[in-house]
Amino acid sequence: MSNDDPTVRRILPQQSQMNSFSFAPQQYTQRETQKNYVFVDEHNRHKRLKVMRACEGCRRRKIKCDAATTNTWPCSACIRLKLHCVRPNGFDGANDSTTYDTTPMNPSDQYQQMPMQHQVMNPGTKISPAAMYGAPQPGYPDPSAQYQHVQYDTSQQPGGMPYGAVAPSGSMMEQHYAGQNVFPTPPMHQPPPPPAAQQQPSPEAYSPGEYQHHDLADLLGTLKVNETGTAPYLRNKASFRREEEPAIEDDEEFPANLPRPAPGHKIRIPPELMPDDETALNYFDLYFTHVHPYVPVLCKTVFYQQWNTDRNSISPLILEAIFAMGGRLAEEPGEGQQWLALASRHADSFMDIPRLSTLQALLMILKAREAAPKRGYYYRSWMTVVQCVQMGKDLGLDEHYEDHQAGISCEFTPVECQLRKRLWQLVFVCEVMVGAPQGRHDHAVKLNTVDFTAARPVPGCEESEYHISRNFSYFSQVVRTVATMSKVYTRLRRRKDWGVDPEFQQLGQSFNTWLTELPPDLAISFPPDGSPPWIPSHFIGNMHGYYYLAMILFHRPILSSLDPNSPDGQWKRHMMICYSSAKALCRLQEATLNSFGLTGLQCMQRGFSFSLYAGLSCIVIHLVGFRRG
Incomplete structure (x- = not known):
């Protein structure tokens, strides 16, 4: 396939040096083959207009795009999903009033600024991400096929911080962690984004103050644990306050083998069930x-x-x-x-x-x-x-x-x-x-x-x-x-x-x-x-x-x-x-x-x-x- 074809998205230059990465959004011309969706039903004209004005990411996911009505780019859905928002006319909105923080970084930091999809996982891990989080959703290509794997210097720790040199307290203060990642972090619990969003890093992803404005625990979806240690999957108060669900009779696995005691008799274990x-x-x-x-x-x-x-x-x-x-x-x-x-x-x-x-x-x-x-x-x-x-x-x-x-x-x-x-x-x-x-x-x-005091030996006990x-x-x-x-x-x-x-x-x-x-x-x-x-x-x-x-x-x-x-x-x-x-x-x-x-x-x-x-x-x-x- 020719590299001059304007209809093809360019692959990130993985084979180049890390200091050649540009964190500004790349400009793409409008695709000649781009199609607009047309509704036959004229009664749904308002829906057609919203779909035509939605960004490419929201159209692919078939979700509501607020930019279709506010004309503000990027849309909130792409900001929430940490994706690059591509406007429906084919331009990415780099000339809009919305700007991104593109502060230059030294070359040693550029490895840390790679998206999570580019991080090389530890080959020694025993648990595959597919086994932990389920197979990727069909319909999107394998993200690993989009890039060439590059070996990076693993002596650098995430964030440019020498994690190996600092430990919390006590005995941990005296140890130095090895540079190798013994417990690699699995990929995020969400399906891979569509190719249009994969092929170019989002400038919004490199905002240095991101942790302050968005709770990264939300990336885990329903399995998140917030900063107070609360896990909503353990107790969803919103579901309790909705309309009551009817109670369901619990199935008993051994109803026939468990004799019921007669009314007025002392509770005891049936002799026929008592183990030897x-x-x-x-x-x-x-x-x-x-x-x-x-x-x-x-x-x-x-x-x-x-x-x-x-x-x-x-x-x-x-x-x-x-x-x-x-x-x-x-x-x-x-x-x-x-x-x-x-x-x-x-x-x-x-x-x-x-x-x-x-x-x-x-x-x-x-x-x-x-x-x-x-x-x-x-x-x-x-x-x-x-x-x-x-x-x-x-x-x-x-x-x-x-x-x-x-x-x-x-x-x-x-x-x-x-x-x-x-x-x-x-x-x-x-x-x-x-x-x-x-x-x-x-x-x-x-x-x-x-009483939290440590116990002392008690006579009569082992x-x-x-x-x-x-x-x-x-x-x-x-x-x-x-x-x-x-x-x-x-x-x-x-x-x-x-x-x-x-x-x-x-x-x-x-x-x-x-x-x-x-x-x-x-x-x-x-x-x-x-x-x-x-x-x-x-x-x-x-x-x-x-x-x-x-x-x-x-x-x-x-x-x-x-x-x-x-x-x-x-x-x-x-x-x-x-x-x-x-x-x-x-x-x-x-x-x-x-x-x-x-x-x-x-x-x-x-x-x-x-x-x-x-x-x-x-x-x-x-x-x-x-x-x-």
């Missing part, structure tokens, strides 16, 4: 090994004593919840689902009065349902948390710590006292981890009612129970930081630029304090070569993962309130902390996956939902980094 001792002990071992560190509602020593001496003293709801999780961990999903269905059926019968055993079972059922989410899973989880909070208050768990601080003697044994402390800690953790991502910042569990209590106390301290951020946000959200408010920024000190006060056996050392660290247990890996997620949630509001072009470098400093935290979180999840498989991620509080939420938070940071680049 060997299977039950296997389920117990799997539960206490993998799930118990995240849901420490039982004392392992006391539980086995009850099982060996008086099994009837154990609540059947607790046994059903353990069997549900044990069946899943034993790779027997059918058994696990059957026990979960039985526990869900019996749960309502235990709501007549508040019981400590019922609260324990509800928290375990909340965890078990993570592996088998039903319709409305996120809202159901929140309502379960509301039940647990109220039942805990009715049992006096919110006053237990205050009584100890007031010097009032505790009427419980040391084992029971420690168990109540852990239960209220877990209720607090669940309220924050379930509610905060849904945008629920007004928590019912007050921070001064939770040493492993001491470590469980101590480790969970440190985990709850990280959750306390997120809860404090939510509390401050509730007070400051009406103010402009609340992210730089001193009351909010002073919370950053708690991150350094937590990391420096960790016991040596809970600390993690990151290799300087960028490889995944060694973690002794998936609980420790997930706990540190939540710490770095909290770092991202803390610094994102600050980023949105700062000027990226300010000479003081504050925006860059906070951005580098977020970027280092995102890389550390990804490395921790990779280490957990390599060492413990999917079980290591599933056992974390909120299960795979947490992994998805954390991953989306990291993607937003990578988008900002590449955008600034």
Whole structure:
């Protein structure tokens, strides 16, 4: 095909040097073969006029173009989609009154100013973008076929910022990340633009203040996570306020196998469903090994004593919840689902009065349902948390710590006292981890009612129970930081630029304090070569993962309130902390996956939902980094 043909869009000069790129829009003459769409129906003349005046991008996407009525270029749709707006007459509007920031840049910055489609992905990645986001929409050509691949110097980091030289805090401050991109950012979650928009970079894409004016989280669509840590896909308030949808009867997988108790009889597990001792002990071992560190509602020593001496003293709801999780961990999903269905059926019968055993079972059922989410899973989880909070208050768990601080003697044994402390800690953790991502910042569990101090050994309990209590106390301290951020946000959200408010920024000190006060056996050392660290247990890996997620949630509001072009470098400093935290979180999840498989991620509080939420938070940071680049 001749290069002189005016009907052909020119390909970007990929084979030339990077300093030859021009960030001004290229001029194109009107195509002789350009066609105007004509409606036969004269009653739709107004539609025909709008279509004829719409820009090329909106016509291809068949969306409304406001420039057709306002005659202002570029149109808002192209600005929102970060595309080059081509006017219907074939000109791109470079001579309009609308101008773009085309400030010259030094050659070292021009590599960072490439669009995301031109970035060379790490060939070592194991997950293909098509597998994560779905195949590209048919009808558009493969964008990779439009360009020739060019190898760039990967020693440069996005944005011209030496990310490898700066880390957030603590042990991360001493490490230097390798230049290689161990966790490449997947492409944006949207179909590739049409060829007309692909072949030339949009001048609007290089605006240095873009992060201030447009929320880059919107590029993720319905999967975005905003600067407050709220994920709309977890709780869409607008859908709740629309017309009510009729309720649908839930399907029960095992209706025939689950006998219903007779009215007036005590709730118990049907003998024909009770597993044999060997299977039950296997389920117990799997539960206490993998799930118990995240849901420490039982004392392992006391539980086995009850099982060996008086099994009837154990609540059947607790046994059903353990069997549900044990069946899943034993790779027997059918058994696990059957026990979960039985526990869900019996749960309502235990709501007549508040019981400590019922609260324990509800928290375990909340965890078990993570592996088998039903319709409305996120809202159901929140309502379960509301039940647990109220039942805990009715049992006096919110006053237990205050009584100890007031010097009032505790009427419980040391084992029971420690168990109540852990239960209220877990209720607090669940309220924050379930509610905060849904945008629920007004928590019912007050921070001064939770005992966050590290536990001490208790007579009559195994040493492993001491470590469980101590480790969970440190985990709850990280959750306390997120809860404090939510509390401050509730007070400051009406103010402009609340992210730089001193009351909010002073919370950053708690991150350094937590990391420096960790016991040596809970600390993690990151290799300087960028490889995944060694973690002794998936609980420790997930706990540190939540710490770095909290770092991202803390610094994102600050980023949105700062000027990226300010000479003081504050925006860059906070951005580098977020970027280092995102890389550390990804490395921790990779280490957990390599060492413990999917079980290591599933056992974390909120299960795979947490992994998805954390991953989306990291993607937003990578988008900002590449955008600034």
